[in-house]
Amino acid sequence: MNTMNPEINLSKEAPLEEPERQYYYIEKAKKYVKEQMEKLGRQLTFCVVTFGCQMNARDSEKLTGVLRQIGYTEESNEEKADFVIYNTCTVRENANMRVYGRLGQLNRIKRRKPYMMIALCGCMMQEPEVVEKLKKSYRFVDIIFGTHNIYKFAELIATRFESERMVIDIWKDTDKIVENLPSERKFPFKSGVNIMFGCNNFCSYCIVPYVRGRERSRDKEAIIAEIKRLVADGVVEVMLLGQNVNSYGKTLEEPISFAELLKEVEKIEGLERIRFMTSHPKDLSDELIEVMKDSKKICKHLHLPVQSGSSRILEKMNRRYTKEQYLELVRKIREAVPDISLTTDIIVGFPGETEEDFLETMDIVEKVRYDSAFTFIYSKRTGTPAAVMEEQVPQEIVKDRFDRLLKRVQEISSEVCAVHEGTTQTVLVESVNDHDETLLTGRLSNNLLVHFPGDAGLIGSFADVRLDECKGFYYLGTMV
Numbered sequence: 001m002n003t004m005n006p007e008i009n010l011s012k013e014a015p016l017e018e019p020e021r022q023y024y025y026i027e028k029a030k031k032y033v034k035e036q037m038e039k040l041g042r043q044l045t046f047c048v049v050t051f052g053c054q055m056n057a058r059d060s061e062k063l064t065g066v067l068r069q070i071g072y073t074e075e076s077n078e079e080k081a082d083f084v085i086y087n088t089c090t091v092r093e094n095a096n097m098r099v100y101g102r103l104g105q106l107n108r109i110k111r112r113k114p115y116m117m118i119a120l121c122g123c124m125m126q127e128p129e130v131v132e133k134l135k136k137s138y139r140f141v142d143i144i145f146g147t148h149n150i151y152k153f154a155e156l157i158a159t160r161f162e163s164e165r166m167v168i169d170i171w172k173d174t175d176k177i178v179e180n181l182p183s184e185r186k187f188p189f190k191s192g193v194n195i196m197f198g199c200n201n202f203c204s205y206c207i208v209p210y211v212r213g214r215e216r217s218r219d220k221e222a223i224i225a226e227i228k229r230l231v232a233d234g235v236v237e238v239m240l241l242g243q244n245v246n247s248y249g250k251t252l253e254e255p256i257s258f259a260e261l262l263k264e265v266e267k268i269e270g271l272e273r274i275r276f277m278t279s280h281p282k283d284l285s286d287e288l289i290e291v292m293k294d295s296k297k298i299c300k301h302l303h304l305p306v307q308s309g310s311s312r313i314l315e316k317m318n319r320r321y322t323k324e325q326y327l328e329l330v331r332k333i334r335e336a337v338p339d340i341s342l343t344t345d346i347i348v349g350f351p352g353e354t355e356e357d358f359l360e361t362m363d364i365v366e367k368v369r370y371d372s373a374f375t376f377i378y379s380k381r382t383g384t385p386a387a388v389m390e391e392q393v394p395q396e397i398v399k400d401r402f403d404r405l406l407k408r409v410q411e412i413s414s415e416v417c418a419v420h421e422g423t424t425q426t427v428l429v430e431s432v433n434d435h436d437e438t439l440l441t442g443r444l445s446n447n448l449l450v451h452f453p454g455d456a457g458l459i460g461s462f463a464d465v466r467l468d469e470c471k472g473f474y475y476l477g478t479m480v
């Protein structure tokens, strides 16, 4: 983690280089926050609300890092916070609706607290219609920025303190990656690590390539250095993050494969567990399967989104694999790593999906027997090719298919989960149980959770736990 540079001189102009420029603005914003705290006679608080995926979760840690350095303290209740930040997602329509709903609520609070600030960022802000709507009907929002310039957060805050107007800064795309900015981890013992940004796949239903821009890989050295720093700071597990980690490194000056990166990460002493997300089936190489087979640290879990079991629909989705190729990939992976847990994402009701196509999806679920699956109702995203495809499937039919799929997915996953009952496994102890303070919650290598009696002092360390009873999606256990 970076500490501030004590030599920053605010009477000078802001440096043009990053990250120095942001450290300058952190100092500047800090001054304004301090003034406001003196006026109010109390601390100022912030609350970052995160929607969407692990990418956003990681971005929120960066926002939090900046806010703390500026002098804000964290408040978990957004209705009480002096500065509320929504880090938004737009992958499905309902994610957007939730943001508008909650903004209305915040407006009522802000009317009573004029010094309150509201910032919006994340994927939804990359859509021009959204920003138009906010400019027109949500004038009380203070700062709006997108996914490409999140590193400028401190600068935008300082700008807002200096002007009376809404600050809007959205970039269409970027080829830049700014390293070494402050960041705060949610957990002391595990962390997400971005290895790449953006996506080039353009699956026909998906808005992510439009809102996250083109694929950019971080340099291997920067990734390794970050993980080493994290490990020195107490981290034992990392999750390597990218929309398609299997295409990591292809565009770097010195190309390197994801499998090669994993081998380097594996060598880091003190790091115990490696996870990664997400793998696109079309790019999952034999080399990667080999590395997973030989690794002592890569967790026995692979999230491998299938989206549909119908080769016809997969083609319309632009996924670039067939049902048969996917099943062959699963066979190879299971052969190399027999006890691996497989999870997936499935979309129901893609345009043109017939009952027959849907039965292919049900069939692939029977064949693979996923440990768990996230099922989604297709959501039309303006600007994507699928949005203008004919034969959008009627809601009642989609709902019926969704219910049938969900039921089967859940039955299978509780059966699959139960196979580990009675075994003893090493878990990373993550927290005290939400519902029962005498229990701890630990995560297995295969990503399942087990609750067992134990002392909170164990959080962040590894423990051997016998899995006494499977409860469908989790276990009850005892430490041995």
Ligand code: SAH
Residues within 6 Å of the ligand: 091, 092, 205, 206, 207, 208, 242, 243, 244, 278, 279, 280, 305, 307, 345, 346, 347, 376, 377, 378, 379, 380, 381
């Ligand atoms: N990069 C990842 C997925 C990111 S989005 C991958 O390719 O696997 C997470 C999931 O949201 C996707 O796997 C997909 O199942 C779902 N999703 C994306 N766009 C969607 C849409 N328009 N409607 C419904 N679900 C969608």
Ligand code: SF4
Residues within 6 Å of the ligand: 199, 200, 201, 202, 203, 206, 207, 208, 209, 243, 244, 280
């Ligand atoms: Fe979306 Fe496809 Fe990219 Fe995943 S790989 S983010 S589903 S376009």
Ligand code: F3S
Residues within 6 Å of the ligand: 051, 052, 053, 054, 055, 056, 088, 089, 090, 091, 123, 124, 208, 211, 212
């Ligand atoms: Fe949502 Fe953006 Fe992630 S659209 S799923 S937060 S990349």
